[in-house]
Amino acid sequence: MHLPKNHLKQKSLFLSCVFGVALFLVAVSLLPQNIVSVWAKSSSQKASSYAGLDPVYSIDEKYITYVERKEDGSEGYLYRKKNKISDKSRGKAINSFKSSSPVYSPDGKYILYVNLERSHKLYRKNADDDSDGEDINAAKSSDPTYSPDGRYVVYSNLDEDGKLYRKDMNEDDNDDGEQITDVNSQNPVYSPDGKYIYYLNVNDSKIYRRDAEDDDEDEDGDALRDIKAYSFTISPSGTYVVYSSVDKKGLLYYRKTSGSGKGKAVNKYTSNEPSYAPKGGRVIFSNADKKMTLFSTKIK
Numbered sequence: 001m002h003l004p005k006n007h008l009k010q011k012s013l014f015l016s017c018v019f020g021v022a023l024f025l026v027a028v029s030l031l032p033q034n035i036v037s038v039w040a041k042s043s044s045q046k047a048s049s050y051a052g053l054d055p056v057y058s059i060d061e062k063y064i065t066y067v068e069r070k071e072d073g074s075e076g077y078l079y080r081k082k083n084k085i086s087d088k089s090r091g092k093a094i095n096s097f098k099s100s101s102p103v104y105s106p107d108g109k110y111i112l113y114v115n116l117e118r119s120h121k122l123y124r125k126n127a128d129d130d131s132d133g134e135d136i137n138a139a140k141s142s143d144p145t146y147s148p149d150g151r152y153v154v155y156s157n158l159d160e161d162g163k164l165y166r167k168d169m170n171e172d173d174n175d176d177g178e179q180i181t182d183v184n185s186q187n188p189v190y191s192p193d194g195k196y197i198y199y200l201n202v203n204d205s206k207i208y209r210r211d212a213e214d215d216d217e218d219e220d221g222d223a224l225r226d227i228k229a230y231s232f233t234i235s236p237s238g239t240y241v242v243y244s245s246v247d248k249k250g251l252l253y254y255r256k257t258s259g260s261g262k263g264k265a266v267n268k269y270t271s272n273e274p275s276y277a278p279k280g281g282r283v284i285f286s287n288a289d290k291k292m293t294l295f296s297t298k299i300k
Helices: 005-030 033-039
Strands: 044-057 063-069 075-082 099-104 110-115 121-126 141-146 152-157 163-168 185-190 196-201 206-211 229-234 240-245 252-256 271-276 282-287 293-298
Touching (some): 044 271, 044 282, 063 099, 121 141, 141 185, 152 185, 163 185, 196 229
Antiparallel strands (some): 063 075, 110 121, 152 163, 271 282, 282 293
16 A cells, blocks of 8 residues: 555654654753753743842742842842732832841841941831831941841941851840851851851852851851852752852852752852742842843742
8 A cells, every 4th residue: 555645745754853853852861961951041030120139038928128229230228029920010118228138037027137328237127117127236237147036137247347246136235246257258147947157258259157156256167168159048948058159150059058069050140149938949139141130040
């Protein structure tokens, strides 16, 4: 039995397509892993059409709070918008001072931030209104973070060459707290269990981990192997670190905090100030390749 010519053409075309797909799959399987991972960088989504700095999720993940980035590149007011991919709005201003480094208290009631118009002091405001709040220290400060139980705030004391200071929030005063590192430090982050403090050593761009209960100011801790970063965040489980890689042009990478190597790339953009969602699953960041608009990306 002979097939009609048009059927023969269709069969030939079908076999060619099958053969082509097979060759493509084989070729992909032979590519180096780092090349395949580049093709996997498709999980980033725009979270706002407006430029922002220092973005963080609210504790219940209903909102994104960030610092307005003005047209001249400087910091503006604190803004809050709904955490919905469909909502690309700027949101609304929730204070009246130029600010930086907002962070939520563990109970979600307060936002701590650096007031750039009031000598870079730390201010604490109610999370659910547009009040400015009140100062809680006297030092010129940056990068505050809360301990998981809300008792302590750790920050970089710029009056003391960026050394980390720890302030007891149970003490109702404007004391600056006590020095806990002896190096210029940025981006302190507590481990979720409260046992460790991670921070960025400005001198070598490495992420260090020190014992949170150690009061020795010369106890800088140990550096995470094989990582050089200019900003980072720790997962809610404490298992992973996500960082903006100095060696990889600011791309976001992630790996286990106890691991080695640079880890895996998770996006294709130069990324600033990544921050994990409190429940995990996503990281939000300022996209330097897209005029500092806010993006989020799926992640472990």
